[in-house]
Amino acid sequence: MAPRKSATATSRKTTAKPAKKDFTEGAISEFDRDTELKAYREMLLIRRFEEKAGQLYGMGFIGGFCHLYIGQEAVVVGMQMALKDGDQVITGYRDHGHMLACGMSARGVMAELTGRRGGLSKGKGGSMHMFSKEKNFYGGHGIVGAQVSLGTGLAFANSYRDNGLVSVAYFGDGAANQGQVYESFNMAELWKLPVIYVIENNRYAMGTAVSRASAQTNFSQRGVSFNIPGIQVDGMDVRAVRAAGEQAAEYCRAGKGPVILEMMTYRYRGHSMSDPAKYRSKDEVQKMRSEHDPIEQVRNRLLEKGWASEEELKQIDKDVRDIVADSADFAQADPEPDASELYTDILL
Numbered sequence: 001m002a003p004r005k006s007a008t009a010t011s012r013k014t015t016a017k018p019a020k021k022d023f024t025e026g027a028i029s030e031f032d033r034d035t036e037l038k039a040y041r042e043m044l045l046i047r048r049f050e051e052k053a054g055q056l057y058g059m060g061f062i063g064g065f066c067h068l069y070i071g072q073e074a075v076v077v078g079m080q081m082a083l084k085d086g087d088q089v090i091t092g093y094r095d096h097g098h099m100l101a102c103g104m105s106a107r108g109v110m111a112e113l114t115g116r117r118g119g120l121s122k123g124k125g126g127s128m129h130m131f132s133k134e135k136n137f138y139g140g141h142g143i144v145g146a147q148v149s150l151g152t153g154l155a156f157a158n159s160y161r162d163n164g165l166v167s168v169a170y171f172g173d174g175a176a177n178q179g180q181v182y183e184s185f186n187m188a189e190l191w192k193l194p195v196i197y198v199i200e201n202n203r204y205a206m207g208t209a210v211s212r213a214s215a216q217t218n219f220s221q222r223g224v225s226f227n228i229p230g231i232q233v234d235g236m237d238v239r240a241v242r243a244a245g246e247q248a249a250e251y252c253r254a255g256k257g258p259v260i261l262e263m264m265t266y267r268y269r270g271h272s273m274s275d276p277a278k279y280r281s282k283d284e285v286q287k288m289r290s291e292h293d294p295i296e297q298v299r300n301r302l303l304e305k306g307w308a309s310e311e312e313l314k315q316i317d318k319d320v321r322d323i324v325a326d327s328a329d330f331a332q333a334d335p336e337p338d339a340s341e342l343y344t345d346i347l348l
């Protein structure tokens with residue numbers, strides 16, 4: 001039997017709409033020379049780091065899971081530019097780029113991947129579980145979606161302390177279908193919590209294309225029934241990411257509540273190191289690489305504007321490669337944790 005329409009339900013209808021007017025979709029931040037160079041260096045560091053991590057994994061130095069961030073670099077680098085000291089970041093398991101963008105050391109991240117003493121979790125956490133209180137980085141979470149409720153909790157603490165800080169919770173298109181995400185959205189809007197939900201839409205979950213797994217594929221609209229505003233952002237353009245991040249941070253700091261930024265991005269590698277990525281064509285990957293690569297975009301602008309020469313860019317590449325090579329050497333030479341560490345840092 002079809003449910004009857006209730007008069008009460010109609011009269012209770014609310015007219016509140018997400019405050020989308022506070023946001024300009026498609027905004028681009030103008031970068032000066034120094035900012036372009038900074039973006040170039042930071043994205044390149046993530047790219048080269050991940051390439052090296054992939055190599056070390058192939059050589060058997062890294063155990064367990066390893067999810068590379070190659071292709072998505074503009075998202076974290078642009079967002080980080082929009083934040084201020086003390087703002088917190090939390091993400092899932094595709095987390096090496098986030099850590100480097102937060103300023104955590106390449107040595108510390110790489111040595112954690114190889115399970116060594118000098119790793120950021122003393123070699124006991126691995127790829128998916130690293131933290132830095134100093135850099136306000138709250139992990140690294142292997143449970144899909146867990147970081148969304150934890151990131152909302154960070155925002156609750158900021159709101160309670162009235163400290164003007166925001167938290168950024170990054171999650172994927174696949175994670176966006178997880179139940180706790182919507183419980184978090186509800187509380188965040190109800191209590192006007194200063195949290196930026198960054199949905200990194202890289203078009204695939206473990207191997208499932210967005211269109212095969214999601215009823216609503218426009219993730220920026222996932223907050224509509226909670227009155228949370230959201231916009232789509234070109235996540236391959238670091239200037240667009242920064243512009244969106246700044247608008248979102250301002251909105252949150254003004255006490256207006258949470259925001260959703262859907263970053264349209266792409267990962268070049270498989271979901272994890274064990275994924276041959278047979279669910280998409282090589283052409284699709286190649287097209288993204290050649291037409292939308294976030295690092296190439298900055299490189300081309302620097303050259304076109306005469307802000308850097310080929311030589312200068314080569315030097316940056318060399319500096320970055322040196323940092324990464326040093327981290328890889330350290331990650332292989334550093335000893336493994338002592339067996340006694342099995343009994344520390346755990347809840348008994």
Ligand SMILES: Cc1ncc(C[n+]2csc(CCOP(=O)(O)OP(=O)(O)O)c2C)c(N)n1
Nearest residue numbers: 094142143144172173174175202204205206
């Ligand atoms: C609660 C839970 N369910 C399932 C998994 C297995 N799993 C790991 S990653 C993943 C897909 C997530 O995809 P997405 O959120 O799009 O992130 P991406 O890997 O594309 O960055 C799944 C289902 C998990 N780790 N945790």
Ligand SMILES: [Mg+2]
Nearest residue numbers: 172173204205
């Ligand atoms: Mg995904």
